[in-house]
Amino acid sequence: MDMVERYIAAVQRELPEDKRDDIGRELKANILDQIEALEAQQGQFNDSDVSSLLISMGHPRDVAITYYPPKPLIASSLMRLYASTLYMVLGVLFVISVIEVTSTWLGGSSMGIIRFVFAIASDFINSAFFAFSAITISFAVMSRSQTNENKPRTCRWSPEKLPTASKSWQHIGLDNIFTDLATLLFLILLIWYPLWRNDSNSLFSTEALQILRWFTPVIGVAVVHSLWQLRVRLWSASMLWLNIGVNTAFLVVSLILMQTQVLQIETLPTLDDWGINVAQYGINTILIAVAVISSYEVIRDARRIRRL
Amino acid sequence: MTTAQLDKLKLELRRGVLVLAVLASLKTPHYGYSLRKQLHEAGVDIDEGTLYPLIRRLADQGLLDSEWQQGEGRERRYYHLSELGAELLEQLIQEWQTLNGAVTPLLTGNNDKENN
Structure with missing residues (x-):
């Protein structure tokens, strides 16, 4: 016994x-x-x-x-909302980390590319850790207070208003949107940084900077387009046309920049001749990559419009 | 199909039916072991690790009433169908009969095809 x-x-x-x-x-x-x-x-x-x-x-x-079966930390009815919230908040934090660290870098901090990447990762992990904990705790509290009568209500909707999405490629992934946003905001920061920090020089030559500043409205349109994608999450014909326009502009600008000296040599005093050549070669490679990716997206989107 | 897959499907199939069997059996009061014995004699095998928590869950949902009674020198918890449980059981029985009536011809049809 x-x-x-x-x-x-x-x-x-x-x-x-x-x-x-x-x-x-x-x-x-x-x-x-x-x-x-x-x-x-x-x-x-x-x-x-x-x-x-x-x-x-x-x-x-x-x-x-x-x-007495254990209750899950997050109720299954809230799981999708929890995952989406995490994804979006972490995406925004990544963009903010890129902007913050780039600001420090352009402000005269002497860091190489590896330290730059590590700084972004470290800044992102710090803020992501806090955000992850806060979101998880909030959803755990919501799960505990949720009863059968108090299930989360979805937005008002009607089947008639649901968008047509017959092709799998029409769905826009959050990772694509946040990658685009981070890249675009990074580019805006690089171009306009000297304007609000009078003590620092631009990385770009005067000619390249002039071209890029004229190009800024296109980047602005691309940012707004990315934010709109966050809302609709579905490619439509008009959005594809806009994407073709933006990518064509990127293609044209990268081809023009290839014909000019992009970097301002005076802002790279720590580099010797070999280092400057490597930097120039790196910039040209990036420009070629931008041109290739933009061309690919223009062709891809044109074909998609025909299939819609 | 692996044994694990078959076991999982059988478990899913049995889950709802066991609730029905337990509710129907508890029209007369039973304690845990006596209920298990009655189900076993009726051809419904259910292990204690499934049955006892199931009875408690049904009681928590208000479908069963329970009371502790002394008997044979020790106490036992007797369960029986509550008023709400009895109402729901009637509806579940109707649902079961409808489903059974609909599914049986489908299963028989499949068997006929296989035999042909």
Whole structure:
């Protein structure tokens, strides 16, 4: 009997305080019934038989779970909303980290590309850790307070107003949107940084900077377009046309910049001739990549419009 | 199909039916072990790890009433169908009969095809 008492106590330890007595009492009654029935069948019932019976019932923790199943931290009805919120907030934080670290870098901080990347990662991880904890705790509280009558309500909608999305490629991934936003905001920062920090020089030559400043409204349009994509999350013909326009502009500007000296050599005093050549080569490679990617997106979107 | 897959599907199939069987059996009061014995004799095998928590869950939902009674030198918790449980059982029985009536010809049809 001592073994049964110990087993019940072990189950009770895994239960919440207010359930222990009631479940323990019932479990004991059930075990004694089983022992009684087995005794009637077998005649004698020793400690070894009790042990076998308890083993067959399962580990005390498993038994406790069957009597009182643990509630998930986030209710399943809130899980999609939780994942979307996390994704969006972390995406915004990544963009902010890129802007902050780039500001420091352009402000004269002497850091190489590896330190630059590490600085972004470190800044992002710090803020992401806090955001992740805050969002998770908020959703856990919402899950606890949610009853069957108080289920989260979805926005008003009607089947007639749902957008047509017959092609799988029409769905826009959040990762694509945030990558675009981070790249565009980074570019705006690079171009306009000297304007609000009078003490620092631009990385770009005067000619390249002039071209890029004229190009800024297009980048602004692309940012607004990305924010609109966050809202609709679906490619339409008009959005594809706009994307073709933006990418064509990127293609043209990258081709023009290839014909000019993009970097201002005076702002790179720490580099020797070889370093300057590498930097120029790097910029040209980036411009070629931009031209190739923009061309690809123009062709891709033109084909998609025809298929819509 | 693996045994694990089959077990999972069988579990899903049995889950709702077991609730029906338990509610129907508790028109007369039973304690845990006596209910299990009655179900076993009726051909419904259910292990104690499934049955006892199921009875408690149904009681928490207000479908069963319970009371502790002394008998044969020790206490036992007797469960029986509550008023709400009885109402719901009637509706569940109708649902079961409708489903059974609809599914049986489908299953028989499949069997006929296989035999042909």
